[in-house]
Amino acid sequence: MIFTVNSPADFHVHLRQGSISTLVTPHVRKGGFNLAYVMPNLTPPVTTTDQALEYKAQLEKIDPSVTYLMTLYLSPTLTPEEIRKAKEAGIVGVKSYPRGVTTNSDSGIESYEAYYPVFEAMQEVDMVLNLHGEIPSNAEHNTHILNAEPKFLPHLYALHAAFPKLRIVLEHATTRAAVEAVKACGPTVACTITAHHLALTVDDWAGQSFNFCKPVAKYPDDRAALREVIKEGHPRFFLGSDSAPHPMHKKSTSTPTSGCAAGVYTSPILLPLVATLLESFGAIGNLNDFVSNNGRAFYNQVVSEEIGSVQLRRVSGVAIAESYGSDPESVVPFWAGKTLDWEIVS
């Protein structure tokens, strides 16, 4: 059985910098994708147009066959002028991380109001706001990694109400509450879902560092909500892998004084993995919508049979590699040692 996917696009991926970038950037294509929406959380973070263009040039040098859509990191240095410059230069979005947001000292939660002039400019020039939808843990408010996402959702509603035309993506949703919140918003609000959150629940990462990522996978009912929204074919939900490689030694040798890095690495197996997962819950018929049509429509990116269409073949149990690259920087993919039911026809 052969399945054709037109122009697969990954709308959230970490391509890193330096030698690990050289290793993982070609894995976008290896995993079946020809468009990568690139996250800006480098060291230092990508906060200016010039930095983003330089980063894009580096990625194009590593693999010119992929379209890289670039983003800026939301920080207090970002100005409305820089937004206009970024738009002119073809930069598509601005990513907000919890720590990049100023804190209201009285309530102890994030306030986006300091950024309203920036969001106003983004709305005007039509740039996308990408939200890491979690608030920082805070013992006083009983905020922790399991409820950080639901507690963020009032901020999503407030931003959408203040900027109804601003296109917003709630990234890597992990809860039923987040799915319902995005559905309740208007057509300018969309949501990415990762492959691994379609597979994992709390039990899978508690005690297993290779399944540990942020946001953490939640309860079985939350995972069911992610699966259902794909199965029902909701047009504002699409794939953003949040593929986030870390060298193996940062994932597996935590010590009493340093924990393991958060991040699951799916790029090199992404399309076969998504096909395997969607088939497992009866949604293989929505594969094209989930990995291409929905996201490309939201981001105004053309879908075409000519641009990197990929054929998948149904197989019985192809083993996933144990690792990629060589020590000390080898990376371990998600589900290493397990098998997939689909493979890319080369």
Ligand SMILES: [Zn+2]
């Ligand atoms: Zn991410």
